[in-house]
Amino acid sequence: xxxxxxxxxxxxxxxxxxxxxxxxxxxxxxxxxxxxxxxxxxxxxxxxxxxxxxxxxxxxxxxxxxxxxxxxxxxxxxxxxxxxxxxxxxxxxxxxxxxxxxxxxxxxxxxxxxxxxxxxxxxxxxxxxxxxxxxxxxxxxxxxxxxxxxxxxxxxxxxxxxxxxxxxxxxxxxxx
Numbered sequence: 001x002x003x004x005x006x007x008x009x010x011x012x013x014x015x016x017x018x019x020x021x022x023x024x025x026x027x028x029x030x031x032x033x034x035x036x037x038x039x040x041x042x043x044x045x046x047x048x049x050x051x052x053x054x055x056x057x058x059x060x061x062x063x064x065x066x067x068x069x070x071x072x073x074x075x076x077x078x079x080x081x082x083x084x085x086x087x088x089x090x091x092x093x094x095x096x097x098x099x100x101x102x103x104x105x106x107x108x109x110x111x112x113x114x115x116x117x118x119x120x121x122x123x124x125x126x127x128x129x130x131x132x133x134x135x136x137x138x139x140x141x142x143x144x145x146x147x148x149x150x151x152x153x154x155x156x157x158x159x160x161x162x163x164x165x166x167x168x169x170x171x172x173x174x175x176x
Contacts, residue, residue, distance in 0.1 A: 014133030018141045021126040024084065025148030028122040030156030031095065031115070031176055035060075037160045041169035046104050056107050063116035071121020072128070080129040083121060091118030099173035123149075 035057045043053040075083045094114035101107045130145045131138055156176060163172035 012133075014130075014141065017130055017133050018145045021130045021145035022148035022151075024087075024122065024126055025146060026152035026155065028087075028091070028119045028152065029149040030152030031091065032060075032119055033153040034157040034160045034176065035111075037157050037164065038169050038172070041164060042107065045169070046107070048104060052104065056104075056111055059108060059112040060116050063112060064120035067116050067120030068122075068124050072124045075121070075125050075128065080125060083125050087118050087121060087125070089118070090114055094118050095173050095176055099170040 039053055042048065042056070043050065046053075071083055071087070074086075094110055094117075097110035097114065098107060101110055126145060127142060130141055134141045160172050160176055163175055
């Protein structure tokens with residue numbers, strides 16, 4: 001219990017930041033790496049080649065570092081609350097619009113661009129915010145927070161598969 005508290009016995013707020021970062025990492029990386037589950041459905045729905053379907057995710061991955069740098073700059077200027085809030089808005093909007101897409105260009109815009117804006121800044125924003133709270137046990141805190149990136153795909157991909165199987169890929173994106 002001493003690990004979680006300050007010397008006066010109160011819960012150290014940094015651990016709440018770690019827990020929040022863990023959850024956000026899980027959601028970001030879960031929504032990022034479940035694209036493979038949707039691949040066949042998107043390919044069939046829009047009559048795309050494997051290359052065209054893969055390029056949706058490839059463009060997304062190419063844009064993520066660009067928005068990571070932009071997110072880091074905005075973090076330095078405005079702080080983590082605004083950046084994380086904006087990430088949530090863009091990620092949610094992206095997944096909702098992806099589920100409503102009627103053509104491949106809409107998929108590129110809603111998934112590749114909007115999701116990159118929403119999830120791209122995740123790693124630098126969450127890691128720098130978490131590390132600011134710790135002088136001691138910083139490595140432990142960062143390890144716990146970033147382990148959400150491993151849990152997210154393990155949890156969300158099977159859930160998305162279930163949704164696709166029982167409903168369809170559009171509803172699955174809306175729920176995810």
